[in-house]
Amino acid sequence: MGRLLRAVRHCVNEAWDGLWRNPALSLLSAAAIGISLYVLGLFLLLVFNLNRFVEDLGRETQVQVYLREDATPDQVRALRAEFASDPAIGAALYVSKTDARQRFKRDFPTLRDLPERVGGNPFPASFEVQILDAFRDPEALDRIAKSYQKAPGVEEVRYDRGWTERLAGIVGLVQKGGYGIGALLAFAALVTVAATVRLTVLARREEIEIMKLVGATSGFIRGPFMLAAAAQGLAGGALAVAGLLVSHRLVERAEIFRANPFMSIVAGRFLPAEAALGLAAAGAALGIVAAVLSLRRAGSV
Amino acid sequence: MIRFYHVTKKYSQGAMALTDVSVHIEKGEFVFLTGPSGAGKTTFLKMIFRDETPTSGQVVVNAQDVATMPSRRIPYLRRQIGVVFQDFKLLPRKTVFENVAFATQVIGLPRREQRGRTFRVLEMLGLNHRLHNYPEQVSGGEQQRMAIARALVNRPLILLADEPTGNLDPDLSQEIMGLFRDINSHGTTIIIATHDRDMIRRMGRRVIALDHGRLAAAGAA
Numbered sequence: 001m002g003r004l005l006r007a008v009r010h011c012v013n014e015a016w017d018g019l020w021r022n023p024a025l026s027l028l029s030a031a032a033i034g035i036s037l038y039v040l041g042l043f044l045l046l047v048f049n050l051n052r053f054v055e056d057l058g059r060e061t062q063v064q065v066y067l068r069e070d071a072t073p074d075q076v077r078a079l080r081a082e083f084a085s086d087p088a089i090g091a092a093l094y095v096s097k098t099d100a101r102q103r104f105k106r107d108f109p110t111l112r113d114l115p116e117r118v119g120g121n122p123f124p125a126s127f128e129v130q131i132l133d134a135f136r137d138p139e140a141l142d143r144i145a146k147s148y149q150k151a152p153g154v155e156e157v158r159y160d161r162g163w164t165e166r167l168a169g170i171v172g173l174v175q176k177g178g179y180g181i182g183a184l185l186a187f188a189a190l191v192t193v194a195a196t197v198r199l200t201v202l203a204r205r206e207e208i209e210i211m212k213l214v215g216a217t218s219g220f221i222r223g224p225f226m227l228a229a230a231a232q233g234l235a236g237g238a239l240a241v242a243g244l245l246v247s248h249r250l251v252e253r254a255e256i257f258r259a260n261p262f263m264s265i266v267a268g269r270f271l272p273a274e275a276a277l278g279l280a281a282a283g284a285a286l287g288i289v290a291a292v293l294s295l296r297r298a299g300s301v
Numbered sequence: 302m303i304r305f306y307h308v309t310k311k312y313s314q315g316a317m318a319l320t321d322v323s324v325h326i327e328k329g330e331f332v333f334l335t336g337p338s339g340a341g342k343t344t345f346l347k348m349i350f351r352d353e354t355p356t357s358g359q360v361v362v363n364a365q366d367v368a369t370m371p372s373r374r375i376p377y378l379r380r381q382i383g384v385v386f387q388d389f390k391l392l393p394r395k396t397v398f399e400n401v402a403f404a405t406q407v408i409g410l411p412r413r414e415q416r417g418r419t420f421r422v423l424e425m426l427g428l429n430h431r432l433h434n435y436p437e438q439v440s441g442g443e444q445q446r447m448a449i450a451r452a453l454v455n456r457p458l459i460l461l462a463d464e465p466t467g468n469l470d471p472d473l474s475q476e477i478m479g480l481f482r483d484i485n486s487h488g489t490t491i492i493i494a495t496h497d498r499d500m501i502r503r504m505g506r507r508v509i510a511l512d513h514g515r516l517a518a519a520g521a522a
Contacts, residue, residue, distance in 0.1 A: 003409055010406070210390050213350070214455070215380035216407040217373070 007220065014224030015231065018200060025196045026232055029290075032192035033236030033283045034243070036185035041244040041271070041279050043178025048275070049268050050171040063141070063159040065092075065127040065148055075153030079127065082151070088135035088144055093128045097121050124155060186286060189236075193290035197229055201294065222295045229291035230284045237283020241276045302328040302459065302490045303349060308358035310344055310514075318344040319514045321358070326492065328458075331485045333501045334494040336511035342494040343387070345511065346461045349492070350382045351375050363458060380408050383452030385462035389444050391436040391451075397443075398423065398432040401450045408455055422454045426480070442473040449480065459490045466497060478504060 019026045067076065076094070083092035095103070100123035105112040115121060131141065145157040201208065211221055248270050271279075303326040310318040319341045326332055334342050347353040348360045351367045360367040363381060370378065391400050401423060405415040423429050426446040431439050436447065445465060452460055462481070466474035478500060485491045495501065501508055510517035 006409055006411065010409075206390075207392055210392065210403070211407050212376075213352070213379065213384060213386075213390070214404040214407050214451070215376045215378075217376045220407060220409070 007223070010220065011223040011227050015227035018224055018228045019231065022200065022203075025199060026228070029193045029196045029229070029232040029287070030236040030239065032189040033233050033286050034239035036182070036189040036286075037237050037240035037279050037283055038243045039185050040178070040182030040282075041240055042247070043174070043182060044275055044279075045244060045248065045271055047171060047175045047178060048271055050174065052269065054168050054171055063129040063131060063144060063148075063157060065129055065157050066155045067125045067127075067153055068155040069124065071125070071153030075151075076125075079148075079151060079153065082148075083127065083129060086144075088132055088140060090130040090132045092130070095126050095128060097123055097125045100125065186282075189286055190290045190293070193229060193232065193287055194294040197225055197291050197294040200228075201225065222291075225295055226288055226291045229287035231287070233283040233285065233287025233290075234280060235283070236287070237280035240283065241279050244276075244279075245270065302326055302330070302363060303492075304359075304361040305345075305348070306359040306361070308348065308355045308360060310341070310348070310353060311356040317514050318353075319348075319355075319511075322511075322514075322516050323358075324509055324516065326490065328490055329485070329488050331482070331491045331504075331506045332493070333504070333506055333508045334492055334511065335496055335498070335501060335508055336517065337496060339513075340511040341514040342511055343463055344514075346384070346463055346492065346494055349459070349461060350379050350384055380455055381458045383455065383457035383460045385445075385448045385452045385460070385465050387463040387467060389436075389448040391444060391447055393436055396433050396435055397428055397439065397447055400436065400447055401454050404451050404454050418454050418456075419450075422450045425453075426450045442469055442477075445469060445473075445477060446480075449477070453484065457489065459492070460484060462491070462493045464495055465493060466495065466500065474500060 065079070067079075080092065080094065083089050098121070101115050101121050104115065104123060108114075115123070129144075131144065135141070135144065141159055145159060148154055149157045208221055270276075303324075305322050305324040308322045309320050312318060322341075322345070334345055336342055344353055348355060348367065349362055351370070354368045362378065365374075365378060367378065392403065395403060398419060402415050402419040405418055410418070420429070423432065426449060428443060428446055428450060431443060436444055439447070449462070449465070452462070460481070465481075466477055469477065474497070481491055481493065482504075
């Protein structure tokens with residue numbers, strides 16, 4: 001059997017023994033990492049769903065081009081031709097004054113006789129212009145809006161950019177806050193795990209001292225502690241993902257979820273697999289970092 | 302094999318452990334290091350396996366400058382040196398066999414060879430009937446021999462022993478010294494720190510005497 005294989009076997013055996021020598025301490029480490037990653041995961045879940053919502057909203061972005069009362073059929077035809085040749089525009093639907101009034105009556109049935117009362121048809125004709133995905137960023141929208149603002153027969157160009165932007169801003173804030181809280185908790189977990197590694201090192205300091213004196217390399221001494229901490233972290237990360245999955249299912253099944261569309265915005269879908277795996281891996285990484293921090297002195301010969 | 306060039310060791314509190322010590326110990330030599338308590342014997346030994354570094358001067362062991370050696374090389378230096386500590390440093394929760402095998406495991410020997418070497422060295426030291434006892438279940442002399450077995454199991458070039466007969470009765474001390482002589486006859490360089498003048502006289506080997514960290518006399522006794 002090769003030297004490397006023996007070293008690996010030594011690490012695995014010693015790490016396993018170490019984990020079971022003090023199960024309560026091992027559990028504490030795993031729990032500390034698990035809780036911090038669970039909270040971080042909750043924010044990830046929230047941000048992931050909010051982002052999806054904002055994206056969907058963005059996809060529905062339409063630019064409304066309202067026409068002047070005195071726009072001539074020629075001007076309307078010219079506009080239609082321009083829309084057709086614009087590479088940023090997918091489709092342009094003409095909504096006549098009559099269509100607009102019909103829509104209003106359909107959307108606001110309680111106010112259906114309002115147009116008649118104000119006299120005639122106050123609704124302007126318009127084009128509903130669908131912007132292609134590639135041109136949906138704020139600058140491109142702005143450019144499109146400005147270019148049609150000056151076209152003959154156009155009264156006003158409007159799009160719902162402000163709203164999406166504000167929402168994206170809020171999501172960004174939630175994201176930052178979540179990462180901040182997550183980082184804080186991860187730091188607390190790091191300190192906890194580092195302290196438990198320190199305790200196990202202290203409990204075995206005699207053995208470690210003798211190992212050094214008879215010529216153990218620092219890798220040989222540190223390896224098992226690192227592996228044990230990584231295993232605790234991985235277990236914590238896996239627990240966090242399991243906890244998130246259970247929480248998500250519970251929310252999904254709850255009455256309130258069906259009654260309240262807002263719930264589907266904040267918790268509609270579970271994290272993508274990469275993010276879930278990432279959380280578990282983050283647990284292992286946390287464990288290793290904590291071990292490295294508390295072993296800086298212990299392992300050096 | 303071991304050279305000290307003007308070695309001085311000053312502890313941070315200002316105490317001088319060694320002052321300007323220059324010594325040369327040949328390969329295969331058997332040397333006693335003597336002097337009253339606090340003369341610097343333990344510090345001298347610790348310099349050799351790099352448990353201490355000199356404040357000034359140079360320690361060369363087997364052609365390696367010990368003080369400036371990168372720390373990743375230190376384990377390999379220590380594998381060439383067996384150390385019998387004054388307080389034995391045995392692990393109370395490991396058996397006689399495990400305590401000795403531990404040293405072979407640490408240097409990454411294959412398991413079969415770990416067991417073979419451990420059995421052989423324990424047999425040589427007359428501990429083969431004690432394999433499964435724990436340190437507290439064996440006598441002081443047996444604990445001493447455990448410590449020697451662990452120092453020898455990796456076949457070191459150099460064997461250092463700090464007061465190896467300090468708490469043994471004269472017969473046992475005699476026996477242990479005989480053992481060191483045997484080991485030495487196979488080519489291992491041996492340095493024994495002791496203040497047992499009778500024993501030094503009986504053995505008739507070279508003596509390095511330290512007094513308050515200074516070399517008092519060096520040469521054949």
